[in-house]
Structure formats: structure tokens, C-alpha cells
Amino acid sequence: MGIRFTEEYPEVNGAFSMEVEKILFRGKSPFQTIEVIETKGFGRVLLIDDLVMLTERDEFVYHEMIAHVPLYVHPNPGSVLVIGGGDGGTVREIVKHPEVEKVILVDIDRMVSEVSMEYLPSVASKLLSEKVICQYEDGVAYVKNTAERFDVIIIDSTDPISVGEGLFTREFYRNCYNILNPDGLLVAQAESPAYMADIVQGISHKLHAVFPKVHFYQAHIPSYPSGHWLFAFASKQYHPLKDYREEKYHQHALKLKYYNSDLHFAAFALPNFVKEIVHVE
């Protein structure tokens, strides 16, 4: 391997490297450093502050799992809020659902969308969908102040350090709860149980303090630390399995690369060590 990008995994004194063919973009926004690299094995890769945000090779796993799980549980998800997700991958999956009438995307950093539109169009292009409104402002303030109400909120955040930190607090979750309709639900990316048990446990505790129903589900994302990734599912009313709309999934017949109806159920079956981490008395 010649030139390589290396992401450190400090939780396990480890690191993951990819061979770099080209640095396509490097810029500093007021919030973070953004880079796009061309790699041999993972296609184009979006980096923020030296962490892999997505790779063309496996971004479909994350984006399908964060979007379709909530949208096939809520019976009529007309309005969806995405916090973060400026790269557009989550929006791309959401707009595959004809029931969704309006998507508001709130990302603090306009440059993430601009760069993704230019270098990762297969991920970002649906940001231009007429159903989608992009607002570049602080998600923490947005959920506190907006008069909008939503059926589904998806928290597509970076890690709970620096810019992303405010998206992992109890107050933030409380404000999300307040702007959800009475049968609303929320999904949040929830880090790795294999490497970041403490963070996962914190997310579980804080969500349980706000939502009556909290569940976690998992997926295989090779380019994220440990490859073992969790999502939190927090709901006012609907149960992720009992209220699953399997008939809608079959009716839509979307061509997806990871998600399917068997996997919807399976993703909520957690290994014993993960159950212990997310368990709240």
C-alpha cells in the first residue's frame, strides 16, 4: 500500500487504513474539516475531521437501515425531519416512500451538502427533490424552536464529539419528542456496541428518560469502527415489530441492497452483550 488514509480507533488502540488514489477535495468550513478521497477499495470516501462518514462501497447499509426501518413502521409518515445527514444519503432513501410528502433536512454545515453534490452525486442528488427542504442551521436550536411537527425524526449525526455532541443529550431528545406528532417516532444512529459501550449505554438511558418505547437494532457497516453498528428506535406509540407494515414493504417493491422484511425483524434481535449494554432498569 502506498498513500493511505488511516482512521484511528482510540477505544481499542487500533486503526483502519485505506489506500488513497487521489485527494479530490479538502476544505475547512466554520465547523469542521471536510475531505473527499478516491480510494481503490471503497470508492469515494467522505471524511469529516479525519473520520469516515461514508464510503461508496458500503454507504447503502447505513442509509437503508436508518431510513426504511422507521418508515416501514409508521403507518403514514407524511412529514420527516432529518437532523444532520447533509450528504443526502438518508434523504435519498426517504424519498423512495411515496407516502412521504415533506422532508426537512437540518444540517449545521452547508459545505457538507455542497461537497457531496459535487463529488458524491449518487448519494446526494435527492437533496434537490421537490419534497426536500434543506435548512443549514444548528439542529439543537431547530428542534427547540420550530413550530413544525413531524411523524418521523431521523438523527443522522456524526459521533458525540465536537459538532455532534449536542445531538446526544437528554434535552435534545426531549425537544425531538415535543415536535413529534402524538404517534411519532425517532431513529438515531447509535454508535458501536463493540467499541463504544459507554456511549451506547448513555444514549439508551437518555432516550428511556424521554420516550415510552425504546429499542435498538443493528447492522453490518464495514467502514465504521468494529463494523458492528447500532441504531436507536424511540417511539411514542408504535412498536418496531408489532406495528411493522410488511405489506407496504412488499407493495413498494423497492430495489434495496441491504434491507428486507426478514432483516427488519432480525435487526432487532441483539447479542447478549448488546442487550446488557442497552438494558435500562
Next chain:
Amino acid sequence: MGIRFTEEYPEVNGAFSMEVEKILFRGKSPFQTIEVIETKGFGRVLLIDDLVMLTERDEFVYHEMIAHVPLYVHPNPGSVLVIGGGDGGTVREIVKHPEVEKVILVDIDRMVSEVSMEYLPSVASKLLSEKVICQYEDGVAYVKNTAERFDVIIIDSTDPISVGEGLFTREFYRNCYNILNPDGLLVAQAESPAYMADIVQGISHKLHAVFPKVHFYQAHIPSYPSGHWLFAFASKQYHPLKDYREEKYHQHALKLKYYNSDLHFAAFALPNFVKEIVHVE
């Protein structure tokens, strides 16, 4: 990070590194180079020819999933053959089943067991169980020539390169079939669908040519390439889900860290891209 061990992932022009505190053992057997290192994040790690065989941090996932899935499907697994697995981790899980009367472990390399007994006793110590017979010889020749018959065969091999190559052929699978009892079944570690689709596809084709029932199941193993790992389940008669002995699982009440009965079902629900890889017309 100071001194590090790096495993190359040539399929994706990538690499995974761990910080090394100490090199505990390094030796060359007639078959391969064996090392045990002490790492900060993964505990002790067994390396063969510079590839991670197991780490104390996550070996439980692999060993629980390769052993308990077949043993909770076969109604009365009295005799079990393990090919490879000289480190003893698979045997440790097998002997938790009181129904198992006899385990024959056939590994080509005695040094793997000797080194594991000395440096990884929490993994290896059940090699000394009175139910276990260790035979250090070529597994390919063993399955061709033995007069023994088995209820369950577990192929706990290295990758299909060098020493492990013969354990991935149709002829080998055919000989396994021949030494299984009429209701016998086989499980084999089956590499990563995310990084090694060709190898996985090959395993599927070859097993389908020999066994009437072939299924694949998956697990999260962070220290293996991509963290997304498959196991093949090939059976003469029993179906991995319809014939699952859930009552036996609850009756045993083993204390396991990964495997549970919900996860047994869930592990067989594969992502769409994996279904395509293992599909055989």
C-alpha cells in the same frame, strides 16, 4: 500508537492495525508461522501467517456462533467432529452441551494447540476435557479415510489459502457428507460477504453440489476483515429454523455472551446483497 501489528485486507486495499504491548510467542511449525501478541485493545491475539485467528476481546462471537447454531438444531448431537480449531475455542463451546458424548478434533498443526494451551488458556483449556480426542493430522485425509461417523461436523478452518485450501473443495465436502450419520449436519466458517464475495459464492456452489439443504448465517466479528462474517450450514435432513430446539436452549440456560434463541433465527436473515452472493439456481 507505537508498535503495531497490521493485517492487510488486500481485497479492499485496506488494513487493520492494533497496538502491540508485547510479543509473547513466535514460532514456525512445519505448516505455518504462529504468534501470540499482547495488545492494548484486544487482549491476547493469536496470529497465523500474519492473519488474526482470534482475539480475547471478540473470540466469543465466532466460537459461540460456530458451535451453538448446529448443536441446537441437531436433536441429539452425540458425536462431533471439529476440523481445524486447534486453539480449542470451538471445543470449549461444544462441551457445554451435555448431549455431546465425544468430540474428535483434527488439526494439522499440534503447535497451535500447544501455544494456545500456554498463552490462551481461557480459550484452549477444554482441549483437555475427557470427552475430547485431539488428533494432529491432515483434516482432508482424515475425512476421506476415517471409519468414524458423526452427527455434527464443524469446519473451523483458516482462510482458503495455503494450509486451509483443501478444506474448501467439493471433494472435501463430499467426504464430510459421507462420514455424517443419515441425519447429520455440517457448519463451516465461510468468510466475509462484504470483502470476499467470490469465495463465499464458491463455498455456496460446492456445498449445494453435495448437500440437499444449504443455508448461511452471519455474525459481527470486529477483528475479522469487514467485521461481517458468514457461516455455512449444510444438512442432510434438519432445517436450521424449523428444526431449532429452542426448548433445549432454554433448558440448558448456558451463560453466553453473543448467542441467544432470537439471534439464532435472526442470524439466518441475510441482507439482499448477501442473498445474491449465496444464491444458487
